[in-house]
Amino acid sequence: MNKTDMKIFEEKESEVRSYCRSFPAVFTKAKGSTMWDEDGNEYIDFFAGAGALNYGHNDEKMKQALVDYIMSDGITHSLDMATSPKATFLTAFNQIILEPRGLNYKVMFPGPTGTNTVEAALKLARKVTGRTDIISFTNGFHGMTIGSLSVTGNAFKRKGAGIPLTNVVTMPYDNFLTDELDTLDYLEQFLTEGGSGVDIPAAVILETVQGEGGINAARTEWLQRLERLCKEHDILMIIDDVQAGIGRTGTFFSFEEAGLTPDIVCLSKSIGGYGLPLALTLFKPELDIWEPGEHNGTFRGNNHAFVTATVALENWKTPDFQDSIQRKAELVHHFLTAIVEKYPDLKGTVKGRGLMKGIRCEDCSLAGSVAAEAFKRGLIMETAGFDDEVFKLFPAVTIPEETLKAGLEIIEESVRAALGIKEPILN
Template identity: 50%
Template sequence: MKPPEAVRPVVVGRSESQGEYPHERLESQVRSYCRSFPAVFDKAEGCRLYDVDGREYLDFFAGAGALNYGHNAPRISRAMVDYVRGNGVMHSLDMATRAKEAFLSKFESVILRPRKLDYRLQFVGPTGTNGIEAALKLARMVKKRRNVIAFTNSYHGLTAGSLAVTAGESYRNEYYDSAADVTFMPYDGFLGDDVNTVDYARKLILGKSTGVDQPAAIVVETIQAEGGVNVASAAWLRSLDELCRDCGALLIVDDIQVGCGRTGEFFSFELPGIAPDIVVLSKSISGSGQPMSIVLLKPHLDEWEPGQHTSTFRGNNLAFITATTALEYWESPLFSAEIHGRGEHLAAMLEQLCTSFPDLETRVRGRGMLFGVEIANAAIAQSTSRAAFRRGLLIELCGPEDNVLKVLPPIVTETDDLTAGVRILQQSIAEVAGMTPTREI
């Protein structure tokens, strides 16, 4: 997202002699979220953040999806503290450790086996973009093809390979971005609700003399969070999976932001009932905000030679500890239903929000605990994000026009807090649009 206009925070730590805050003086201009949310944060618990002045904020941002279980979930924090106090191994590259063995066993028993999924796990560098890089590299190596199909409004990361399959205009630059060996196709709904864009892609990929090289892989987000909370239908995803089988391409699902329970199920692709060839997980896989990224690959694709794709920080044992603990949530058959219940409540509140401003062109879309509130007037959307922050709510913008408020609270947020956050949104829209809601939330 393009950050909203910065508002100077009132915080401790400012240099009186230089008239600047340390991060303004020392940190690169590339910094972003500290401009959107201008405060110095100090503590956090559950769905709340507190700044150095003691001000409380509701968090509808959740670390851009890295904090699905909230800030400092008690059971996760206890496991982390106990591990550190016990002098547990912190860094191990890809050597075997008790922490890694425990995570692998828990992931197999709680996530893979109940879903009848058969994947090998590859630990890569600490962030999602590292997982995308590994997935693209492996697909090209296995299929012995160069081309990759990606989609309009996609976001997969900002290192060279992942940026090449990212469509977001604000991230691309002709001087450092190369779209060679990548073909972009229209995402579900991009050409209108009455156009099946998989059929369009099928004609270009399987037809003769279309100018589209046979792809090694098709990489897709089941919900384009950064792209505007665009939700692909289950039927569209199943058609895409079928296209991959027909053209011999691997299906790569980027579940970095919308996986790990965000949609109500652990994987976002469970609803359409597909089993991708490769899955990339990061953000909330650690359960704690600890850096961690993994690639799931079907066993027959595991053609890596030992050491062929490495990373110094692929053995973050503290992340293994917190990830193993987070998986305990999924041992309960009720957990998924609870997420769906909260999501239904949130959806109802957001629909009520939009209908309370009949003169404002708005639209709600999403699934599980991820929603986008699109406001046709981008200036109002952007001002609403800033006004919400002043009222104590963190919520970011997304979409190509930065006119979609991305509602991304922790998936464990209670309904009273969800209602309180939407109430702040309503008050913020009323303030910036100069409108009185027909019904207060």
């Protein structure tokens, strides 16, 4: 087979391309937590499609269900018409996920991406409350369309909008200023003082663990207090679980540990199971005041994704799956803590929760160096944060422990290489 000429991407694909610059290879095959390029090189995947592949690549059960469905000439595209795969998914999602967690949500299918579900959530919150403003948080990331960008903190991303991004007030996320200061004191003062200039908003939107913003995990008590503030001031709470959800933090929803019941929840990425585009906007039944067709999207009826998503939900029928995620998360946490202690020149801080972890480097360039060294050694891993100061571990939640440990060994080798340390440091 002829080798791909990389010039085709350089000459014909837009300069906006990103990940192919960090991972300069032509990938041809993937299975589980392993990818291969056309030269036969093998890579452990600690990227997982930026959280879209929490169940790994080409899961056998999902693949077989999808192949069987395609071969039976099942409906592919249906907008929001009734189909049997959609009915099966809705039934499974309610029985396996919502009911056992005591959650009662209506399910809306917007367009099939993360930014689509956020746009739907913002629109619904404004429609329900009759208010225009949204409170977002520093370092939050919610998508690349105009509404989602307006509640995103990253200045570089916001600049791409080309127009003013309005009707949003940004407040400091947990620990944004110092570890000692409760930033909700600041928010509460703005909500209660008549001279603050901040009107009561329609909603607050946040990630319980900020992915692109630097793997910042809000404390349980901070999240619980924020929910109380929302209730006191009749503000809707929107949790963006596009990246932090579907097992990434150790539970299906990232807010379960804090015992929250958000008014609106945004899901996408791994909800489809197989990497197929799918998004859900969940909201309390009393908020369902949409008129038919008031918000829609041509590809909201992705039946192939309904098929694989239903198979993916089978994993959550017993506690064993969640327990296995939490065991692997504990292994990762111990490893990262040890790395920070063994390599003080890294000046690192462990960030995140569950299998959404990373190390923040005081020297921002070090995180990128570690990720680049890891790729040379056969590990795919990205960086996060405004200055790409965090190297970010996002293995599939289904990754075998031996593969996970092999990836962690590569990370330690890469840290040594980035720091210019030639010999291993003994524990």
